[in-house]
Amino acid sequence: MKIQKSAQDYLEAMLVLQKSRGFIRSVDIAEQLGVTKPSVSYATKRLRENGYITMEKDGLITLTETGLRIAEDMYVRHKVLSEFFVRLGVSEEVAREDACKIEHDLSDETFEAIVRHIEKRG
Numbered sequence: 001m002k003i004q005k006s007a008q009d010y011l012e013a014m015l016v017l018q019k020s021r022g023f024i025r026s027v028d029i030a031e032q033l034g035v036t037k038p039s040v041s042y043a044t045k046r047l048r049e050n051g052y053i054t055m056e057k058d059g060l061i062t063l064t065e066t067g068l069r070i071a072e073d074m075y076v077r078h079k080v081l082s083e084f085f086v087r088l089g090v091s092e093e094v095a096r097e098d099a100c101k102i103e104h105d106l107s108d109e110t111f112e113a114i115v116r117h118i119e120k121r122g
Helices: 005-021 026-033 037-049 065-087 092-102 108-121
Strands: 053-055 061-063
Touching (some): 005 037, 005 061, 005 065, 061 065, 065 092, 065 108
């Protein structure tokens, strides 16, 4: 399934909000991603139309099974890549920023090789 990078970022942000706050609201997504509320409205409309989220009448957002799977994949990639870069000696802030930049484009083969490398090194 092909999904745009920005949609992956939104889904990952939603997962992080769900984990940290127990709920997902548009205003919190805007704050987390540093985007405008209209941008979030547009993105959530598209994500809803594509079956990645549902929205309640009170504005609360829920990830669907498909949306959750994508969000978790991006979240794991981000965490693993950040950890890998920190182990290489990169500062945590730069490691997080760089992980965000490449988590979408990195092939499964390369990502799995990084995971194996980290596991070997302990």
